Amino acid sequence: MSIVNTFAGGPLDRASERRTDADWLAAQLASPQSRVVPFFRMQPLVSPGGHAVGWLSTAEVAEFLAEQPHILLGLDEAGVAHFALDLSAVEDAPSLEPFRAAGRFMDLRAIALRLPAGDPATLATGKAMLDWHARHRFCAVCGNPTEMRMAGYMRKCLNADCNADHFPRTDPVVIMLAVRGDEALVGRQKTFPSGMYSALAGFVEPGETIEEAVRREILEEAGIRVGAVRYHSTQPWPWPSSLMIGCFADAETTEIQIDGQELEEARWVSRNLLAASYRGEPGTGVLLPPPMAIAHQLLKTFIEAQ
Numbered sequence: 001m002s003i004v005n006t007f008a009g010g011p012l013d014r015a016s017e018r019r020t021d022a023d024w025l026a027a028q029l030a031s032p033q034s035r036v037v038p039f040f041r042m043q044p045l046v047s048p049g050g051h052a053v054g055w056l057s058t059a060e061v062a063e064f065l066a067e068q069p070h071i072l073l074g075l076d077e078a079g080v081a082h083f084a085l086d087l088s089a090v091e092d093a094p095s096l097e098p099f100r101a102a103g104r105f106m107d108l109r110a111i112a113l114r115l116p117a118g119d120p121a122t123l124a125t126g127k128a129m130l131d132w133h134a135r136h137r138f139c140a141v142c143g144n145p146t147e148m149r150m151a152g153y154m155r156k157c158l159n160a161d162c163n164a165d166h167f168p169r170t171d172p173v174v175i176m177l178a179v180r181g182d183e184a185l186v187g188r189q190k191t192f193p194s195g196m197y198s199a200l201a202g203f204v205e206p207g208e209t210i211e212e213a214v215r216r217e218i219l220e221e222a223g224i225r226v227g228a229v230r231y232h233s234t235q236p237w238p239w240p241s242s243l244m245i246g247c248f249a250d251a252e253t254t255e256i257q258i259d260g261q262e263l264e265e266a267r268w269v270s271r272n273l274l275a276a277s278y279r280g281e282p283g284t285g286v287l288l289p290p291p292m293a294i295a296h297q298l299l300k301t302f303i304e305a306q
């Protein structure tokens with residue numbers, strides 16, 4: 001069975017072949033069937049309890065669609081277009097009142113596990129895309145303003161002498177469990193809740209493979225050398241634009257030496273202890289990351305591999 005991490009498994013057809021069709025896009029934005037989810041300061045509109053996406057009709061947000069950034073999320077099974085709209089630049093509080101009356105703008109991490117399957121992925125796409133636009137209003141080549149194109153999937157430099165195209169970025173992050181027989185290497189950062197341990201992680205650097213990044217990060221952070229690296233699954237993580245690449249790695253050494261910067265502590269923990277913690281038994285001294293995190297899925301897979 002394939003692993004579907006939270007924020008993966010989006011149900012919409014991204015319709016990339018339609019993004020350059022201005023007439024088609026205009027028709028979708030004018031269609032009463034089309035659906036729009038507003039974001040305010042990168043938080044999506046959801047029902048008051050956070051159990052459903054706060055989809056609105058294009059007519060309900062027409063005045064904002066005319067001026068505020070919006071991107072095409074894709075088409076549902078019935079061919080209905082779905083958009084994400086960024087209201088962050090709307091200073092006028094009264095104009096946001098109708099949305100607040102209908103729902104709440106909430107942090108996606110706080111509600112992801114309450115939403116129906118697939119919706120967290122749709123909102124993650126919207127959040128990542130709108131965040132990218134908010135951070136890339138100027139050309140990285142010449143410094144002139146850029147403008148959204150391709151239904152949001154490109155920005156173009158408006159300086160005719162430059163004309164550079166800019167595309168949304170995704171930053172690969174390796175997140176991994178070094179394993180040695182019945183034990184896995186976990187670490188904790190100072191900012192973690194008390195007792196929580198998780199998989200080690202770090203950004204893939206330019207000129208590096210996923211396997212090389214896994215080996216480098218584990219060596220840097222915990223002083224452990226690893227050999228074979230096995231892929232587990234990936235997870236979009238739109239804070240702001242990461243793709244978490246989950247892996248297992250075979251440890252070749254055992255003595256831990258933490259770098260003292262990224263990690264406060266690293267330790268080997270047994271499968272039995274992790275399993276007890278997973279079952280919620282008291283007294284293990286180890287708290288696992290929440291199910292929304294890919295680290296939770298890595299640990300779960302390790303626990304169940306006995």
Ligand SMILES: [Zn+2]
Pocket residue numbers: 139140141142143144157158159162163164
């Ligand atoms: Zn430029």
